[in-house]
Amino acid sequence: MKISVVTAVRNGGDALAQSVQSLCAQTHRDIEHVVQDGGSTDGTLDYLRDHGHPSMALLSQPDTGIYDAINMGISRAQGDIVGLLHADDYLAGPDVLARVTDAFADPDIDGIYGDLEYVSREDANRVIRYWKAGEFxxxxLKRGWMPPHPTLYLRYRVFQKAGLYDTSYRISGDYDSMLRWLTQGRVRLAYIPHVMVRMRIGGTSNKSFAQMLRKSREDYRAIRRHKVGGVGTLVAKNLSKLPQFGARR
Known part of the structure; x- marks a missing residue:
């Protein structure tokens, strides 16, 4: 079972090395690393060419934003299963993708997801938040639940049936797409109760108050668009993050 892991990157910086190394360390070997670069100028391309995954498909070209880049990467993917690995994230252990393939042995399953740890940008060993996703x-959805997006792997047929990411969103395109896949697409999910990905904290959505406000507006737009609730759903979605700061594996 071939897994295509898509990385959309522009100027990946020092964190990219740990991301790539975690992918190269996987015990499941049938992997394609689809890297969609947005025109990096910081040495990212040189690093990838010298140290990238043996089965890397690298393309550097302009894009209109993160979701446009992800869409281009998915469109180039050759695998049966597709997941994302952002440059700031890394797989939590060498058996993550082996667990993914084991879960997809059930032909009725369209997608899988697991747990996520947010770690310090300065010290990746320091866990800030632990997101235990739980069963779907x-x-x-009406209570603001969503699977941790960096842990989500889908059969390629899901994108063919239910579409890619909506590029009109700048921050919440992942939430919008997951709601579409789970409502209109009727995607059948399986939960892996293990930490699959560690994500460095400090992404685009919380860089400033203006970005957090925009994210809330986009979240609400997605909630209303897919008819899973209203303001209460948005509030519940945000409040659900608070216990993650005190949770431990």
Missing amino acids: AQQR
């Missing part, structure tokens, strides 16, 4: 149930 349709009614949880």
